[in-house]
Amino acid sequence: MSVVPQQLLAPGYAIPRLIKGGWQLAGGHGPVDRRSAIADMMAFAEAGITAFDCADIYTGVEELIGEFLRAWRERHGPNAPPVRVHTKCVPDRDLLPVLTFAHIEALIDRSLRRLGVDTLDLVQFHWWDYAAPRWLEAAGHLATLQRAGKIRHIGLTNFDTAHVQAIVESGVPVVSHQVQASLLDRRALRDMAAYCRAHQIGLRAYGALAGGFFHERWHGVPAPAEPLENRSLVKYRLIIEEFGGWHAFQQLLDCLTEVAVAHDTTVGAVAMRMMLDEPDITAVIVGARHAAHLASTCAALALTLNDDQRRAILALVHAAPGPGGDVYTLERDPTGPHAGIMRYNLNTASAP
Secondary structure (H helix, E strand, C coil), X not given: CCCCCEEEXXXXXEEECEEECCHHHCCCCCCCCHHXXXXXXXXXXXXXXXXXXXXXXXXXHHHHHHHHXXXXXXXXXXXXXXXXXXXXXXXXXXXXXXXXXXXXXXXXXXXXXXXXXXXXXXXXXXXXXXXXXXXXXXXXXXXXXXXXXCEEEEEEECCCHHXXXXXXXXXXXXXXXXXXXXXXXXXXXXXHHHHHHHCCCXXXXXXXXXXXXXXXXXXXXXXXXXXXXXXXXXXXXXHHHHHCCHHHHHHHHHHHHHHHHHHCCCHXXXXXXXXXXXXXXXXXXXXXXXXXXXXXXXXXXXCCCCHHHHHHHHHHHHHCCCCCCCCCHHHHCCCCHHHHXXXXXXXXXXXX
């Protein structure tokens, strides 16, 4: 097994600085071959990327990871190296006004069954609509289930700073917050980062590769025509527009390509390294769907950028007009384009 740097997320709970994401194994990203997906997970874990991110609303992904965990234990026996699985609790938007403890417990119990574990390592809570007032109560339900032994650690995902503060001040022991953060999107690295730093909450970044846009294939080409081939590209094409448009993105790719060539590496590795070097980012979640991407993913760990290279990249990033606002504010606007790719009611677990 390779040595991947680890960082404490909570006392006694270390995670690798690179985490394999699971969204691209869910619906909307093309067909998934179960045997190949499990083999790919095995390859990532053997390479030292021993943490996996998923969600109860990622169709079929918890079950896939559950199958992988059984295969991992069979291969390595009772002394198998620990593998961390971070899932999410995302109640359906239509259910929010009437949500009860029983609904939350049903979701957690289902994740336990799907993954085949007795305790969930980390449950990251998401709430679609702040106008539905039970979000703080629901976070408290997770704390109750943690005390019951069903959850080891509690995290959040895609909350803004004010709501993170309210949840923390209510007494829920939040250890992490999963946020979108990349060279294109620095919303989480402003007020959110300062608050989380002060309260020992680790920021875990997704979107560092912008759904695959940080790749040589997009350098020096016209903006892609619709329809795009998967939901990730649709999502991050919108972020590129918020950043400043395709021309500004191409200027950034020009710089990243120059740096990548100087280091004999890839554009994606440079983009990930920039996020790994952010002091408030505990780990970067990489949506590498296939083991074929493993070498380029790990390349970011060995990369060291010099000060001039970092300054050149950040000068373009800071010159960009957006995205503005707090974490996930754009995505929560029901009248805006970002809401158009959301799937609000993918959970069907109901109260017993």
